[in-house]
Amino acid sequence: MLSFAELWVTIVLYIFFILGIGGFINHQRSKNPGASLFASKLPWFQAVMTYIASLMSVWVFFAGPAGYYKGGFTYWISEMIWLPVFALSAHFITNRIWALSRKRQYITPADSFCDRFQGPGSKVLRGLVGLVMLISAFPYITSVIAAIAHGGIRVSDGSISYASISLTLGISMVLFTAIGGFKSVALTDTIQGVLFFCVLWLISLVVVFYMYDGSYFKAFKEVYNTDDGVFFSYPGPNKWESYGYRFGYPFALIIGYSVMLPHIFVRACYASRDLKAQRKLTTWTPVVRFLVWGACFVIGLVCFGALPGLDGKSAEYVIPYLIEGAVFPNNPIFAHVLMILFFCGACGVGISTADSYLLSAASIVADDFIIGIFGVKLTHKTRTLVGRITIFVIGLAGVIMAINPPGLIVDLIMFSIGITMPLWPVLVMGIWWKKATTPAAVAAIIAGMIGIWIQYMVLKNGGTYYGALGMLFSFIAMIFVSLITYKPGQENKKYHADMVAGLNELYIVDPAAK
Amino acid sequence: MKLLRIEKIWLIFTVALFVVWNIPGLPPQGDVQGALLWCFGGLIVSWVVHYSVNARIYKIYRPRMSDEDFLAENLEMDRLANEKALAEIEAEKPRKAGR
Numbered sequence: 001m002l003s004f005a006e007l008w009v010t011i012v013l014y015i016f017f018i019l020g021i022g023g024f025i026n027h028q029r030s031k032n033p034g035a036s037l038f039a040s041k042l043p044w045f046q047a048v049m050t051y052i053a054s055l056m057s058v059w060v061f062f063a064g065p066a067g068y069y070k071g072g073f074t075y076w077i078s079e080m081i082w083l084p085v086f087a088l089s090a091h092f093i094t095n096r097i098w099a100l101s102r103k104r105q106y107i108t109p110a111d112s113f114c115d116r117f118q119g120p121g122s123k124v125l126r127g128l129v130g131l132v133m134l135i136s137a138f139p140y141i142t143s144v145i146a147a148i149a150h151g152g153i154r155v156s157d158g159s160i161s162y163a164s165i166s167l168t169l170g171i172s173m174v175l176f177t178a179i180g181g182f183k184s185v186a187l188t189d190t191i192q193g194v195l196f197f198c199v200l201w202l203i204s205l206v207v208v209f210y211m212y213d214g215s216y217f218k219a220f221k222e223v224y225n226t227d228d229g230v231f232f233s234y235p236g237p238n239k240w241e242s243y244g245y246r247f248g249y250p251f252a253l254i255i256g257y258s259v260m261l262p263h264i265f266v267r268a269c270y271a272s273r274d275l276k277a278q279r280k281l282t283t284w285t286p287v288v289r290f291l292v293w294g295a296c297f298v299i300g301l302v303c304f305g306a307l308p309g310l311d312g313k314s315a316e317y318v319i320p321y322l323i324e325g326a327v328f329p330n331n332p333i334f335a336h337v338l339m340i341l342f343f344c345g346a347c348g349v350g351i352s353t354a355d356s357y358l359l360s361a362a363s364i365v366a367d368d369f370i371i372g373i374f375g376v377k378l379t380h381k382t383r384t385l386v387g388r389i390t391i392f393v394i395g396l397a398g399v400i401m402a403i404n405p406p407g408l409i410v411d412l413i414m415f416s417i418g419i420t421m422p423l424w425p426v427l428v429m430g431i432w433w434k435k436a437t438t439p440a441a442v443a444a445i446i447a448g449m450i451g452i453w454i455q456y457m458v459l460k461n462g463g464t465y466y467g468a469l470g471m472l473f474s475f476i477a478m479i480f481v482s483l484i485t486y487k488p489g490q491e492n493k494k495y496h497a498d499m500v501a502g503l504n505e506l507y508i509v510d511p512a513a514k
Numbered sequence: 515m516k517l518l519r520i521e522k523i524w525l526i527f528t529v530a531l532f533v534v535w536n537i538p539g540l541p542p543q544g545d546v547q548g549a550l551l552w553c554f555g556g557l558i559v560s561w562v563v564h565y566s567v568n569a570r571i572y573k574i575y576r577p578r579m580s581d582e583d584f585l586a587e588n589l590e591m592d593r594l595a596n597e598k599a600l601a602e603i604e605a606e607k608p609r610k611a612g613r
Binding site: 033035036041073074081083084085087088091092102105224228230235243247251274276279282379380504505506509510514 | 520524525528532536538541542543545546548549550553554560561564565567571573574575576577578579581585587588591592594595596597598599600602603606
């Protein structure tokens with residue numbers, strides 16, 4: 001639909017936008033020589049929006065509507081029902097880490113793990129945590145760039161090559177992240193987050209307007225009456241939502257997706273400027289996620305009614321199909337505008353995730369491996385330089401991988417989520433069980449990875465249960481090895497005392513509460 | 515900090531809801547009305563309970579520090595980081611001059 005020129009003008013303007021912000025933030029940073037490339041304290045709105053934008057990835061414009069198109073209503077609900085559990089995770093886990101991070105200035109996820117699990121084995125633990133996070137980063141970065149490039153081809157009807165889009169946008173993203181760092185990533189996440197939220201609902205509104213006379217109720221009713229309501233019942237139109245998947249998928253989302261992915265972990269546990277920001281993050285993110293995924297669901301539903309029978313790969317382009325099928329015949333100019341907005345939205349949401357991931361991956365390499373494990377002493381200036389070089393190397397590796405990406409986007413993303421799940425028992429038991437030991441933490445991560453391998457390679461049901469078995473192995477190993485290796489008096493008393501002191505500094509507890 | 519009763523109930527409720535939600539065979543496959551009832555029921559219970567408990571938790575754990583206190587703390591952190599970076603730059607100068 002879009003011409004070669006239209007698409008390139010869109011891409012160039014988008015690149016100017018992100019590089020402009022990166023340059024502006026870099027200029028601001030030059031006035032503060034101590035400002036970090038990898039960390040910043042964010043006010044509440046930015047904290048919420050950067051968390052949301054980092055989570056959403058290209059899921060929102062491609063795999064999300066496609067997922068609901070194929071999985072149906074019960075698939076959507078299996079995610080929505082567990083969104084508020086984030087409040088529970090925040091209260092028992094992330095807010096506690098944040099209370100410590102205020103004083104200890106954690107940068108990478110491993111900082112938090114290794115602060116708790118010290119002594120012999122702590123460096124191995126840092127390496128393992130860093131490695132798992134890095135392994136999860138590559139599929140994400142790659143899938144995002146690949147999805148945007150495929151989207152570019154789709155909206156331009158193949159008038160632009162896959163390699164040219166992925167290289168241009170990929171390299172621009174790497175440049176932007178290296179120049180601007182965390183603060184510019186958070187700022188663009190906020191702007192792009194608001195943009196893609198509006199674009200998504202606009203597309204849903206326009207499509208419903210043209211196809212169902214503007215009535216969401218009519219759209220629901222028609223789909224409800226199609227094929228005996230298969231869209232609204234278990235196991236859904238493509239039989240995705242089996243009882244096993246109903247357990248495995250939300251479980252991966254509660255644990256892996258909402259807390260443990262490295263760029264999400266940093267945002268949920270370290271980035272808030274004050275308690276107000278941390279609390280708003282807890283309260284608002286489930287609501288915003290519900291609204292974003294709600295828009296995806298409506299688009300998936302409308303497409304199910306209008307264009308049944310799309311195969312797996314085609315279904316990832318339900319939005320372009322709807323714009324072409326429903327809007328273009330009625331209003332070609334508006335259809336062009338919507339298609340440009342769709343592509344900008346996809347770029348925005350994709351790059352806001354990939355740059356966050358890239359930044360986390362680079363900080364893991366620079367802080368965990370170069371400084372933490374190899375013990376290289378760096379000044380603040382050299383550390384920033386090393387960080388930027390690392391961003392370039394990892395980013396370019398991701399871009400090169402994106403030239404020939406494996407599998408479906410949704411599979412790549414879900415594997416990234418699953419692989420971080422075995423870290424969760426280590427994190428939780430580190431906070432809540434004083435007898436948890438460092439060797440147990442190391443053993444738990446190794447056992448967890450074995451569990452992931454068995455789930456994906458032996459049982460071949462990784463696509464249903466993701467990291468569930470790995471997490472179970474990790475839990476068992478953590479308890480078992482801790483009981484064997486624990487010696488009285490060797491607890492990390494300072495860590496727990498500082499956490500209690502940090503919480504006491506933050507809260508006045510109602511004395512009447514039991 | 516010792517766990518309060520409401521926190522324990524919150525944890526137990528979440529685990530119980532997850533277990534109940536995942537009872538195999540409920541609702542039966544292909545049952546549209548059963549699925550709608552099951553899904554909306556679960557959705558409403560989960561959101562209402564989690565948000566209600568969270569609101570109660572916020573009332574129990576009231577903030578001790580004001581926004582201004584946090585701002586001052588963050589500014590102090592920035593000042594210390596800047597001082598450290600400047601000291602490193604100053605320390606680098608003689609070394610560079612010596613080359």
